[in-house]
Amino acid sequence: MNILIRNGRIIDPATKTDEISDLYIEGGKVKKTGKGLKPKDKTDKVIDASGCYVMPGLIDLHVHLRDPGLTYKEDIVSGSKAAARGGFTTILAMPNTKPVIDSADRVKYVQNKAKELSPIHVMQIGAITKGQAGEELADIEEMIEQGVPAISEDGKSVMNARLYKNAMGIAAKYDVPVFAHCEDRNIVGKGCVNEDEHSRKMGLPGISNAVEDIIAARDIILAKETGAKLHLCHCSTKESVRMVELAKKEGIKVTGEVCPHHFTLTSDDVDPNDANYKMNPPLRTKEDRDALICGLKNDIMDVISTDHAPHSREEKTMPITRAPFGIVGLETSVALTITELVDKGILTPMQMAEKMSYNPAKIIGLDRGSLEEGKAADVTIIDPDAEYVIDSMTFLSKGKNTPFHGRRVKGLVKATICNGKIAYIQDGMTR
Numbered sequence: 001m002n003i004l005i006r007n008g009r010i011i012d013p014a015t016k017t018d019e020i021s022d023l024y025i026e027g028g029k030v031k032k033t034g035k036g037l038k039p040k041d042k043t044d045k046v047i048d049a050s051g052c053y054v055m056p057g058l059i060d061l062h063v064h065l066r067d068p069g070l071t072y073k074e075d076i077v078s079g080s081k082a083a084a085r086g087g088f089t090t091i092l093a094m095p096n097t098k099p100v101i102d103s104a105d106r107v108k109y110v111q112n113k114a115k116e117l118s119p120i121h122v123m124q125i126g127a128i129t130k131g132q133a134g135e136e137l138a139d140i141e142e143m144i145e146q147g148v149p150a151i152s153e154d155g156k157s158v159m160n161a162r163l164y165k166n167a168m169g170i171a172a173k174y175d176v177p178v179f180a181h182c183e184d185r186n187i188v189g190k191g192c193v194n195e196d197e198h199s200r201k202m203g204l205p206g207i208s209n210a211v212e213d214i215i216a217a218r219d220i221i222l223a224k225e226t227g228a229k230l231h232l233c234h235c236s237t238k239e240s241v242r243m244v245e246l247a248k249k250e251g252i253k254v255t256g257e258v259c260p261h262h263f264t265l266t267s268d269d270v271d272p273n274d275a276n277y278k279m280n281p282p283l284r285t286k287e288d289r290d291a292l293i294c295g296l297k298n299d300i301m302d303v304i305s306t307d308h309a310p311h312s313r314e315e316k317t318m319p320i321t322r323a324p325f326g327i328v329g330l331e332t333s334v335a336l337t338i339t340e341l342v343d344k345g346i347l348t349p350m351q352m353a354e355k356m357s358y359n360p361a362k363i364i365g366l367d368r369g370s371l372e373e374g375k376a377a378d379v380t381i382i383d384p385d386a387e388y389v390i391d392s393m394t395f396l397s398k399g400k401n402t403p404f405h406g407r408r409v410k411g412l413v414k415a416t417i418c419n420g421k422i423a424y425i426q427d428g429m430t431r
């Protein structure tokens, strides 16, 4: 089946294109872009993308699919359907599953299941230590051979710097990036929200910026010594932004990621009776949020990822002190990015495409994130003007844990096309 996308605003960072045009997909590839394209065949699907962005398929570097072992929260099928609805054609799954993905066989399990059942590309990240216990390196080389796009201990930091440095040495040798979750276990204590006036008033144990900053600094120093590519996950503090900026100036191979909840909300928004405001790292102060936004605008921060972290209703209705950290993000990130950043003139649509597709592809060395003729047809069509209220009950994800339920937003994914096939489409979009 071939697809003609008509009259969309084609936004392609790879070719620096931003113009109203058509795009023809044939044999799973972008065959042609240009004005006035006609369907070749009566069986061609035609999508009217008037008023819509047509971007290279979005890539989410930070997703928790919970498969294997925690599939009551999410599984590969529900997670990828949610991702497709959110505009993503490629997602990277974190290894903090049960068991932890720390061997080639376990990587293979996800790869095979995804290949069979997912409408989009799912790439599995390998853990850094066995069982994420922080004591012994996992067989990183064997997982790299099996095709992991990155290694990560996400959910925690490898506290032993010697072990971590060894892992970075291996990553550098194979030019595979290290995705760092920065959290000093020794000082985080029982913290569940940002440590500030608000947390003190609520009587909740806090998490200070130092919890993140100490490890971010350490990891940047280790990246410098080992030459590894370091990607700082879910940056939440103003100091993290500053460190990424300085490290880049020094020529250290570091990239920074920001999640929509961290550029949308602050610790003042936290409802102490709602664990959907609890995530790791926590919502920070207005000063931190403004620094993240500024970092995105100035291209210090390279990536917007979701850190999609589904949990069950039972888990998230526990008191905030006991509930697990994390919120879902796959089905809200396009809308929050458009509402909070593009619509306010902070990011151009081109920057949005860079941070949600082009840069993520570059970081993992993936030949995606581009709409150039001849490339694989991974395409996302978004209506930036569609206004609606987020309803978590409509999520395709098993996780409904979001603080954004009931929030009015702009920006709706109309269609997601993966390898030239429709992975998700809104009713009434094709002829």
Ligand SMILES: NC(=O)N[C@@H](CC(=O)O)C(=O)O
Binding pocket: 064, 096, 154, 155, 156, 181, 278, 279, 280, 281, 307, 309, 310, 325, 326, 327
């Ligand atoms: N972000 C979170 O709050 N939680 C994540 C772990 C993580 O990404 O650090 C999870 O696995 O639930």
Ligand SMILES: [Zn+2]
Binding pocket: 154, 155, 156, 181, 233, 234, 280, 281
């Ligand atoms: Zn994390």
